[in-house]
Amino acid sequence: MIQFLLNDQLTSIDSERADLTLLNYLRDNVALTGTKEGCASGDCGACTVVIAEASQSGQSSDTENPLSYKAINSCVTFLSALQGKQVITVEQLQTGKALHPVQQAMVDANATQCGFCTPGFVMSIFALYQQNEPVNRADVITALSGNLCRCTGYKPIIAAAITACHAERDLADMQQRREVANQLNAININAENSTDNLCLPRTRQQLASFIKQYPNALLVAGSTDLALEHTQQLKPLKKLISLSYVDGLKRASQQNNTLSIGSACTLGDIQALMLEHFPSLHEIIERFASVPIRNQATLGGNIAGASPIGDMAPVLIALNASVILDNGASTRTVVLREFFTAYRQTQLSQGEWIHSIEIPLLKPNQHLVAYKISKRFEDDISAVCMALNLTLDQGVVTRLSTGFGGVAATPAFCADLEQEIVGKIWKKSECVDAGKQILTSAFTPIDDVRATAEYRIQMLENLWHRFWLETNAQDNAIATRVIQDA
Ligand SMILES: Cc1cc2nc3c(=O)[nH]c(=O)nc-3n(C[C@H](O)[C@H](O)[C@H](O)COP(=O)(O)OP(=O)(O)OC[C@H]3O[C@@H](n4cnc5c(N)ncnc54)[C@H](O)[C@@H]3O)c2cc1C
Ligand code: FES
Ligand code: FES
Structure with a gap:
């Protein structure tokens, strides 16, 4: 049985379609028809709801926020994701006749047509308001990266968000949050988690056993x-096994010079950790889909899906990352650049x-970049992605690791x-020239709705040139600073 709070109602699901x-x-x-369906594919945000989860410590101090709040797209969420969480829909916001401060700010700013x-x-x-933290315009724009409006225009909506997030908070709200956190913690402890069509294993042994029992x-x-x-493709998905509750799959840690990221960590979970160690990835991570999608999408799912236009695989290939594969009895390590075997095929065997x-950290003489070319700046898949990891020793290239998306x-x-x-x-310019010449014929990309093959090849050449210019400009800037300091 899956149990969650739907607004303030404890809700149990025994038997529902997996899909x-x-x-x-x-x-x-x-x-609850306040939540709308626009695209049913995570692109428009009409279906956004908020998920509240009890904070990891379980015990919260008086000042600590006992719940974390995340916006998600309900159109790409199955019920298996809800165990032990609170789903908050727009119907929950109004208290009696009083609009919530966010709703009131939207009205006052004429932010709806x-x-x-x-x-x-x-x-x-x-979701942003509930974080109880000071926000600026950039935070609001990021928070709205998954929402499209076709008639009002974004200016009044952004203004409404800034006003709402600066409104004074109701102190009683913190007490209500603690009560909700207690209810959620009780669900986690007491519930028995699987339904007819949704398996929610907690350990790797249970996961292996479900896979054996239900091979399809x-x-x-x-x-x-x-x-x-x-x-989108109207395929029935009869039985699902969730990875979201399995011990260890949601853990991320640093051991020696390696980051180890559990496959079920979401892009949102690991964003701060990744940017701490790889700050140059900020653009590609912040342009990965939208906030609601990053709150759901996992790193493991991005790799296992083996999409040729996924963003993290090229980056991780260039970082010389490996994947640890498990079948419940044993594990094996595969270097990521050898993991993908054909279109949407990988080295994963049945039952794994x-x-x-596992991502090796960079040394000071390594330069890492990742470039993404897409039609829409946010919430769009790449037409071309290029990641480069260059090691220099006194100006001489000692190693180059590359990763590409959208070209094969x-x-x-x-x-x-x-x-x-x-x-x-x-x-020396021979580096830029040699690289451009090789990239002209290295791949045979396809024409599709995102870009033509010719455009993709041109992008490879241009991005390589850009990397050469940028890294040399950085070195020149450092050299100039050294001379000035001296
Ligand atoms: C609107 C929208 C925008 C998007 N934008 C981007 C983008 O900018 N860049 C990008 O790269 N992707 C993008 N995506 C694609 C998607 O969000 C990512 O690929 C995401 O990381 C998939 O992870 P998931 O956890 O949702 O995978 P799921 O959908 O849960 O799973 C995907 C596949 O992987 C398998 N799988 C999942 N985890 C594992 C595991 N640990 N071991 C073995 N198999 C596993 C599943 O069985 C399934 O076949 C976008 C998607 C949408 C809907
Ligand atoms: S309906 Fe468009 S994002 Fe869900
Ligand atoms: S108000 Fe009509 S789409 Fe936004």
């Missing part, structure tokens, strides 16, 4: 890829799952480029 989305459950089963997108915007802003069941993590098979991703049937690297450049003086 019932939270959006359809809300609208069709319990008539047809109103179809409004509940989604309100819920994204509500699909593994699900954040469901942001898998749900589309149902909502990705346990974690799998996430790729370019061995010819990696070999050609080693031993060369990076400043």
Whole structure:
């Protein structure tokens, strides 16, 4: 039985279709129709709801926020994701006749016209409001990265969000949050977790046993890829095994010079850790989908899906990362650049799952970049992605690791480029010329709705040139500073 709070109602699910989305459950089963369906693919934000989870410590101090709040897209969420959580829909916000401060600010700023997108915007802003932290315009724009409005325009919506997030908070709210956290903790302890069609294992042994018992069941993590098979391709998904509650899969840690990231960690969970160690990845991580998708999408799901246009595989290939594969009895390590075998095929065997991703940390003489070319700045998949990790010793290239997306049937690297450049003086223009020449013919990309093959090849050349200019400009800036300091 899956148990969660739906607003303030304890809700139990014994037997439901595995592929019932939270959006359809809300609208069709319990008539909470304030949550809207726009695209059913995570792109528009009309279906945004907020998930509250009890803080990890279990015990919260008087000042600590006992719940964490995250906006998610209910159209790409299955009920398996809800165990022990609170789902907050737009219906919950109003108290009696009084609008919530976020709703009131939207009214006051004339931030709505047809109103179809409004509940989604309100819920994204509500998630930000609930964090009880000072916010600026950039924070608001990030929080709204998954919401589209086709008639009002964003200016009044952003103004409303800033006003709401600066409003004085109701102190009684903290007491209510503690009560909700206690209810959620009670669910986690007492509930028996699986239903007819949704298996929620807690240990690797249980996970292995479910996979053995139901060989046709699909593994699900954040469901942001898998749900589309149902909502867009109308495939029935009869039985799902969730990775979200398995011990160790949601843990991220640093051991010696390696980051170890559990496969079920979401992009949102690991964003701060990744940026602490790899600050140059800020653009690619912040442009990975939208906040609601990053709150669900896992690193393991991004790699296991083996999409040739996924963003993290090229980056992790360039970082020389490995994946740890598990089958419940033993584990094995596979270097990521050897993991992808054909279009959407990997080295995962029947009964195996990705346990974690191991990423070596950078040394001071390594330069890492990741470039993403897409049509929409936020919430869009790459047309081309390029990640480069260059090691220099006194200006001479000692190693280059590459990663590419959007140019082959799998996430790729370019061995010819990696070999050609080693031993060369990076400043010399022969590096940029040789790289461009190799990249012109290294891949045979396809034409599709995102870009033509010709455009993709041109992008490879341009991005390589940009990398050469940027790294040399950085070195020149450092050299100039050293001369000035001296
Ligand atoms: C609107 C939208 C925008 C997006 N934007 C981007 C983007 O900018 N960049 C990008 O790269 N992707 C993007 N995606 C794709 C998607 O969000 C990512 O690929 C995400 O990381 C998938 O993770 P998940 O946890 O949701 O996977 P799921 O959907 O749960 O699973 C995907 C597949 O992987 C398998 N799987 C999951 N975890 C494991 C595991 N640990 N071991 C073995 N198999 C596993 C599942 O069985 C399934 O086949 C976007 C998706 C949407 C809907
Ligand atoms: S309906 Fe468009 S994001 Fe869910
Ligand atoms: S108010 Fe009509 S789409 Fe936003």
